[in-house]
Amino acid sequence: MLREFKPTWMINSVYSIAPQQLKQQGIRAVFTDLDNTLIAWNNPDGTPELKQWMQSLEEADIPLIVISNNNYERVKRAVEPLALPFISRALKPLGFGIKRATRKLGLKPHEVVMVGDQLLTDMVAANQAGVYSILVKPLIETDAWNTRINRFFERYVMKQLLVQYPMLQWQEELND
Numbered sequence: 001m002l003r004e005f006k007p008t009w010m011i012n013s014v015y016s017i018a019p020q021q022l023k024q025q026g027i028r029a030v031f032t033d034l035d036n037t038l039i040a041w042n043n044p045d046g047t048p049e050l051k052q053w054m055q056s057l058e059e060a061d062i063p064l065i066v067i068s069n070n071n072y073e074r075v076k077r078a079v080e081p082l083a084l085p086f087i088s089r090a091l092k093p094l095g096f097g098i099k100r101a102t103r104k105l106g107l108k109p110h111e112v113v114m115v116g117d118q119l120l121t122d123m124v125a126a127n128q129a130g131v132y133s134i135l136v137k138p139l140i141e142t143d144a145w146n147t148r149i150n151r152f153f154e155r156y157v158m159k160q161l162l163v164q165y166p167m168l169q170w171q172e173e174l175n176d
């Protein structure tokens with residue numbers, strides 16, 4: 001049961017996920033949650049760090065796809081300035097969106113990593129789809145009200161995970 005929530009790695013920030021370290025793991029594509037993972041809801045245009053990270057992925061030939069539960073219009077508006085492909089209404093914690101994107105790229109699940117800030121949606125969806133996963137810390141602490149309720153359960157699950165899997169720790173980067 002607890003296994004469903006377990007991220008493969010926990011990394012402080014999405015921007016510290018280095019393309020070369022992904023390649024060493026055999027990872028060829030990055031899927032990412034949108035809100036509070038890639039952009040903060042109060043800073044929709046993203047930051048210079050984000051653009052730099054996106055560029056480093058591009059140079060490494062690693063596609064980046066946004067997989068969000070938000071509706072088409074909202075996601076489209078958010079990713080348009082970033083020019084990223086996306087899947088909206090992904091129905092995370094179900095794995096369909098991730099599976100669909102994996103197939104579209106012609107990749108195997110073990111060649112994909114899903115990055116997100118929530119155990120209950122992003123990490124469960126990744127595990128459902130059988131891909132690697134990276135939990136990141138949310139870009140900002142305050143959330144929309146519905147996310148705040150999730151956070152309450154999230155804290156409980158996180159506590160259990162850290163007891164059950166003592167090796168699971170926050171890392172600066174993938175190779176720590």
Ligand SMILES: [Mg+2]
Nearest residue numbers: 033035036117
């Ligand atoms: Mg999120």
